[in-house]
Amino acid sequence: MTGFLVRRFGTSLIVVLGVVLVTFTMLHIIAPSPAIAVLGAKASPAAIKAWNKEYGFTDPFLVQFWHYIDNLFHGNLGYSFKLNQSVTALFAEKAPLSAFLSGSSLVLAIVIAIPLGIYQALFRNRIGDITATVISFVLYSMPVFLVALLLIQVFALNLNWVDPNVSQDQSLTGALSDFKDLLLPIIALTLTAVANFSRYQRSSSLDALAQDYIKVARAKGLSERLVLSRHLVRNACLPTITLIGLFLPGLIAGNLLIEYTFNINGLGLLFINSLNGDDYNVLLAYTLIGAVFTVVGNLIADLLLTVADPRIRIV
């Protein structure tokens, strides 16, 4: 197990560094220096040159990359020239709200989608299954921001249950004090995720239900509850666990769109605002988080699989 973890950690590190290299290179090709964004469009060439020299943007590419990596290993994500703040501080300020949005919607989605998929498989082609299949297929084809706009139209504008404006408080505690406002963003993210997960859960439950061990369990006279909880759930969850691991980086894109729609002051909105200012280090850091999510998602999925399925337990 330890050997496996060490090896996985090693490859994960290489993958994350690879992502940093790709993003770093791309940003340097697109905009070699944020000087103009910082100094303004009317800055003189001499001033730009001086600024570039001062902040090391005249160094060879590899030297700049090495400095970035070196800083990274010291927990320093660089400096946001646009916002005059270190990226680490900026992220520490904005991350809790984004993490809360993603985390709560992910947990809700898992809690809803797994029972829903099993229910659909058990009552296959009945009215409940067909309704859920149609709804999740429509949601699956729907961009998350459209789901959000639909929710705003119905629950905020027509029914007036919630305020369409989310609290502009930067901190998590402040935003949570208006918890009702955060409901729509969380529901939008949850619905999209449920549409993704329940399709898989339904088909894997159908596969599992057709297996002999379910017949054996029923033939032994086990109650339906025991058949489901002891024999079906574990086996039917395996593909969904992998899917959830793969879905983790998708949370970042979803979060970004939802934060943009509801004007929530999280990391996603920061990313969009930083695009306009060529705010390199913010863009790089957020991409880095996405990459970490990808490898961590894969790793967690693999570990959970070994917990759920003793057949693939790693020595």
Add this chain to the structure above:
Amino acid sequence: MTVIDERSAPATPPAAPEGGDVTVIASGWKLTLREFMRNKLAVVGVAILVFFVLFCYIGPYFYHTNQLQTNLLNTDGVPGTGQPLGTDDYGFDVLGRLMLGGQTSLEIGFLASVIASVIGTIWGAVAGLVGGAIDSLMMRIVDILLAVPFFLIVLIIAHRYGSNIWNLSLILGVFSWLAPARLVRGEVLTLRVRDFVSASRVMGGTQSHLVFRHLIPNAMGTVIVNVTFQVADAILALAALSYVGFGIHYPNTDWGSQISNASNSLSNGYWWLVFPVGIALVLVVMAFNLIGDGLRDAVDVRLRKR
């Protein structure tokens, strides 16, 4: 011993076989098509898609609207006679705008998925066929690129180079060839040990002959299924890019930018600016997903009922 010449046809046509007609064995593609047409949902998908292609490309010839000049005297017009879906913030007719935006969305979706599939197919086929160190190097590159957050990197590049159909197709295509590359490699790994590949090698077929004449055509089923899903994904990705303001630029438009421009008008009660476009977007993406599901089942020989 006399050699029987098979070419000498019998004078009389052979009698009808006993036990009824022998069914003609259709070619693989015909069987696939037949299987596909049996899938009602997939046919519905095709119907929706055909409708929207006609709507977007033929529609403007029958429903003339001025999409070049703004009309500031008639902005945010309520749906009614002469403007079935109302007018938008600039005074453009929404129904006409829907057709124009649909053209962009469909074109970019299609182009991006073709670009992705061509790159992915060639990459995967070469990796699978060559094998060894080159294969693992090529697939490690794919692994690393897969960990690059797709939407973020596309946003970064589109922000600088986006804004027209070709650039956006290229950007979306160049960053979504990884899935087809993996699929095709897997397919090629099973194909390359087949007898017809060995036969081609024995007869002196070159590597490129093998890739382009044998491996890619045989992996085509998988690729086509994937293209369909990729069109859906590309249309959604483009809509998201445009929604946050880094897609197609005004005066050209696509469905995502239409939703983006209109999202602030929701609170004014201008529902017609958001939901007709939204429904069109969802229907088209759904159509591609339905077609993809249908094709996947049809291409998979194991699921086929004869």
